[in-house]
Amino acid sequence: MPMVVRDESLPAEVTIYEVGPRDGLQNESSIVPTEVKREFIERLVAAGLKTVEATSFVHPSWVPQLADAEDLIAQLDLAGSVPLPVLVPNERGLDRALAAGVSHIAIFASATETFANKNLNSTLDTQLSMFEPVVTRARGAGVDVRAYVSMCFGDPWEGEVPISQVVATGRRLLDMGASQLSIGDTIGVATAAHVGALIDAFGDAGVGVDRLAMHFHDTYGQALANAFAALRHGITTFDASAGGLGGCPYAESATGNLATEDLVWMLTGLGIEHGVDLNAMVATSVWMGKQLGKEPASAVVRALA
Amino acid sequence: MPMVVRDESLPAEVTIYEVGPRDGLQNESSIVPTEVKREFIERLVAAGLKTVEATSFVHPSWVPQLADAEDLIAQLDLAGSVPLPVLVPNERGLDRALAAGVSHIAIFASATETFANKNLNSTLDTQLSMFEPVVTRARGAGVDVRAYVSMCFGDPWEGEVPISQVVATGRRLLDMGASQLSIGDTIGVATAAHVGALIDAFGDAGVGVDRLAMHFHDTYGQALANAFAALRHGITTFDASAGGLGGCPYAESATGNLATEDLVWMLTGLGIEHGVDLNAMVATSVWMGKQLGKEPASAVVRALA
Secondary structure: OOOOOOOOOOOOEOEEEEOHHHHHHHOOOOOOOHHHHHHHHHHHHHOOOOEEOOEEOOOOOOOHHHOOHHHHHHOOOOOOOOOOOEEOOOHHHHHHHHHHOOOEEEEEEEOOHHHHHHHHOOOHHHHHHHHHHHHHHHHHOOOEEEEEEEOOOOEOOOEOOOHHHHHHHHHHHHHHOOOEEEEEEOOOOOOHHHHHHHHHHHHHOOOOHHHEEEEEEOOOOOHHHHHHHHHHOOOOEEEEEHHHOOOOOOOOOOOOEOEHHHHHHHHHHOOOEOOOOHHHHHHHHHHHHHHHOOOOOOHHHHHHO | OOOOOOOOOOOOEOEEEEOHHHHHHHOOOOOOOHHHHHHHHHHHHHOOOOEEOOEEOOOOOOOHHHOOHHHHHHOOOOOOOOOOOEEOOOHHHHHHHHHHOOOEEEEEEEOOHHHHHHHHOOOHHHHHHHHHHHHHHHHHOOOEEEEEEEOOOOEOOOEOOOHHHHHHHHHHHHHHOOOEEEEEOOOOOOOHHHHHHHHHHHHHOOOOHHHEEEEOEOOOOOHHHHHHHHHHOOOOEEEEEHHHOOOOOOOOOOOOEOEHHHHHHHHHHOOOEOOOOHHHHHHHHHHHHHHHOOOOOOHHHHHHO
């Protein structure tokens, strides 16, 4: 384990929002049995993660990897102390989620016109009107709503994405009733000062760091450096994926999510509370890698396994 | 390429000290033909790197991968504008380096007792007396001396390494006549605040950032986050290895150096001058990977190749 050196200007505690079972498995080519998914989620909860996104109520033909959402949810302890949010693409997905009895959902918006079109067959504006009834109905049913915002640092078709456009999209989702934004670097092109500038721009628009989570991809090796930059700007929620599972199937150049274990290693060295048992995480990712027949991408998992 | 966002508190310009041909190839299992090494170095110089460590005058039985040091040096342009330092372990190595006509050497010291013993068959104190005549004779011959200090953030046998011990070792090497220290995280256990604390401790001991280079390994995925932390503390020289070649054969858990391309990507995003042509670098690492029959570790090389 790293030597602990505390920098008092950094947060004292961080929440890791685990996305492996949804964002990870959705982007793996193999289809994992429901039973294995259940064990994966239970092991992640047991390892100390504070939130574990469980699955997605998208149409099964879009994401066959997660076609068993109802079956899986029925096997999970939704009344436990760890929220198990599910992704919901539209009102039909919300109907399924409410019928399944979930208490936390996530919606998936785009910060760019082209990705809204490619991923949601929509425009930047109409995606927001499409989400409005989803958020309103969810909130009315006492369900918490997180909003992913994708392509926040660059877009494979449009190139650079103006910071003001990301902030405007995020603000509208919060105004609609989302409790938290997950700011996604979907194609991994963010670098450290860009991360800081975007967080500061949200602050200038009245959106505090308590409403923001950061979601980094390691396509160009920058994910952990970007997480450190975000910590310096006060961010206390980070999305990460066990072993570094996953990517984004709609964006050709996108590869793996920030690995939970690599983030946990850094936070441990920084003396920041995270509540995760690293050995249990590594064992879980090694086990999941065997189920998928592939080596985990996480450097920490490879070094410790 | 990443969007450029400048943070004026960071340095405007950085020197990348390329260690691939020496630290990289020394730790690869295949022995590369001299002709290929020459082409590798020439391509790195052409890509814009400001220093390229070429080889090592250690005894050939220690490092058979670099047994052709004399032959290689004879084929290189030592009078060019880019220094091509060579590693020198002792006076015998210095004799060979001086006979070959080099103008820059590097010595390799340990910050810990156990590694001094394992790597140099020496003690922490006697290694320094062993280096004294090397440095004095080199300086007398007008040769510049860089000093590597290894195990600065942790040691596989001793565990934590006190910051004061690293600073004391570094100070003695500078007092002896070394122009620059390369602060090595040989086993990759450094995290970001530890990096900052060590740089600050050197400052308190009168050693400015202009005398320090940082040498990170990516064993636990921390290398680039640590480089960003070091930039924030004013460091302007970073060791890196084309494609992420290399590791440390004497430290079991150590894997790859920080990849030059991943560092270049971050510096580009930060608007920091580095002078390196990224496309030429990626092409060089892809070509070198083919010579070695292995995929480069660098995320940027894998994404762009």
